[in-house]
Amino acid sequence: xxxxxxxxxxxxxxxxxxxxxxxxxxxxxxxxxxxxxxxxxxxxxxxxxxxxxxxxxxxxxxxxxxxxxxxxxxxxxxxxxxxxxxxxxxxxxxxxxxxxxxxxxxxxxxxxxxxxxxxxxxxxxxxxxxxxxxxxxxxxxxxxxxxxxxxxxxxxxxxxxxxxxxxxxxxxxxxxxxxxxxxxxxxxxxxxxxxxxxxxxxxxxxxxxxxxxxxxxxxxxxxxxxxxxxxxxxxxxxxxxxxxxxxxxxxxxxxxxxxxxxxxxxxxxxxxxxx
Numbered sequence: 001x002x003x004x005x006x007x008x009x010x011x012x013x014x015x016x017x018x019x020x021x022x023x024x025x026x027x028x029x030x031x032x033x034x035x036x037x038x039x040x041x042x043x044x045x046x047x048x049x050x051x052x053x054x055x056x057x058x059x060x061x062x063x064x065x066x067x068x069x070x071x072x073x074x075x076x077x078x079x080x081x082x083x084x085x086x087x088x089x090x091x092x093x094x095x096x097x098x099x100x101x102x103x104x105x106x107x108x109x110x111x112x113x114x115x116x117x118x119x120x121x122x123x124x125x126x127x128x129x130x131x132x133x134x135x136x137x138x139x140x141x142x143x144x145x146x147x148x149x150x151x152x153x154x155x156x157x158x159x160x161x162x163x164x165x166x167x168x169x170x171x172x173x174x175x176x177x178x179x180x181x182x183x184x185x186x187x188x189x190x191x192x193x194x195x196x197x198x199x200x201x202x203x204x205x206x207x208x209x210x211x212x213x214x215x216x217x218x219x220x221x222x223x224x225x226x227x228x229x230x231x232x233x234x235x236x237x238x239x240x241x242x243x244x245x246x247x248x249x250x251x252x253x254x255x256x257x258x259x260x261x262x263x264x265x266x267x268x269x270x271x272x273x274x275x
Contacts, residue, residue, distance in 0.1 A: 014059030014088070016050060018067045022097050024130045025118075027171075027207055027215055034066065047077035048084065055088050060159050061112065063091040068102050078109045089161050096138040097131060103144045113145040113164045120180045128171075128212070142166070142185070150192055152238070164193040165240070171201055173214045175223045179230050186234050195231060196240040199224040 017030070019039035032038045042050070051062050062081075067074055078090055089111035092103075096116045117138050119125040125134035145164050152163040166185060170178045182195060199219050203209075209216040228241055 012059055013061055013063040013091070014051070014054030014057070015063040015065055015093075016047075016054075016067075017065045018070060020069055021066050021095065022069065022131075023095050023134075026128050026212055027201070027204070029202065029204065030066075031206060044073045044076040045080065047073070048081035048086075051077065051081040051086055051088075052084060055086060059088060061089045061091050062086070063093055063114070065093040066095065067092065068094060068098055068106070071102050071105055075106065075109050094141075096141055097129075097134055098137070098141040100140050100144045103141060103148070107148045111149065111162050112160055113149055114167070115142065115145060115164065116167045116169065117142065117181050117185065118169060120177055120184065124174065124177060128215075146189060146193065150189075152192065152194070165196055166193055167196040167198055169198045169201060170219050170224055170227055171215065172217050172219050172223070175227060178227050182227070182231050182236070183234060186231075186236060191236065191238045194238045194240060195236050197224075197227055197231060197242070199242050 017033055017039075019033050019037055021028075021030075021034035024035065028034050054062060062078075064074065078086075090109060091112040091114050092106060092110040093114045094116070096118065115138075118129065119134050119138075122132040122135060126132035131137075142164075149162050149164055153161045155161055168178055168181050178197075182197075185193070185195070199221075201215075201219050203216050203218065207215060224242075231239060
């Protein structure tokens with residue numbers, strides 16, 4: 001199935017990027033906002049206005065990128081926007097490194113979870129993201145996401161209204177770990193969720209190639225093809241798969257604060273329509 005049709009369609013997903021991230025991935029493509037604190041302060045009231053402005057622009061959903069460290073303010077902003085006419089589904093776009101209690105607090109406000117499952121090995125999680133407990137935390141978080149939104153619902157146009165999409169980013173040399181993630185998740189949830197198998201890993205100039213030489217190359221086409229074949233042979237039917245040409249710095253959005261007005265302590269890097 002097409003990820004574009006379900007999440008972005010032709011009009012785009014209304015993405016709002018939030019400053020900060022609970023992970024410290026050495027290969028991060030959004031380090032300017034995730035690690036360097038780039039952004040502008042906005043109030044929950046202004047954030048609710050941004051949601052409505054994105055709806056007016058024709059967005060198919062409100063896509064909150066790495067937002068959960070602002071969970072309490074988010075709840076206020078989402079509810080105010082809905083009181084004023086927001087009808088779009090709200091996407092929580094997360095690394096998967098989330099407390100269950102935080103996700104539970106968003107149960108009435110989030111319609112779709114777009115989450116990563118990056119590591120199954122604590123050593124990998126420690127080496128690349130300084131989070132050796134990532135596998136345990138992400139597995140518990142996924143269970144909570146599935147508890148809330150484990151039923152997949154699309155509208156008549158094929159746009160996703162409710163569900164869980166799990167991204168599995170293939171890192172170079174980590175094919176066995178990616179396969180193990182797919183197998184573990186499929187054994188528990190089958191095709192209730194959607195598997196987004198990603199080959200777009202891009203070694204950016206900011207990567208320390210001396211410390212992480214294994215990450216200094218893109219994923220091989222043969223590695224990705226083997227992961228896709230493994231998933232299909234396993235029985236995965238609901239999936240997003242990427243074609244060639246995705247390794248590019250063009251996947252890194254330009255953060256220019258467009259549409260953000262300074263007002264109070266909540267940090268937003270900027271909204272926009274994104275595919």
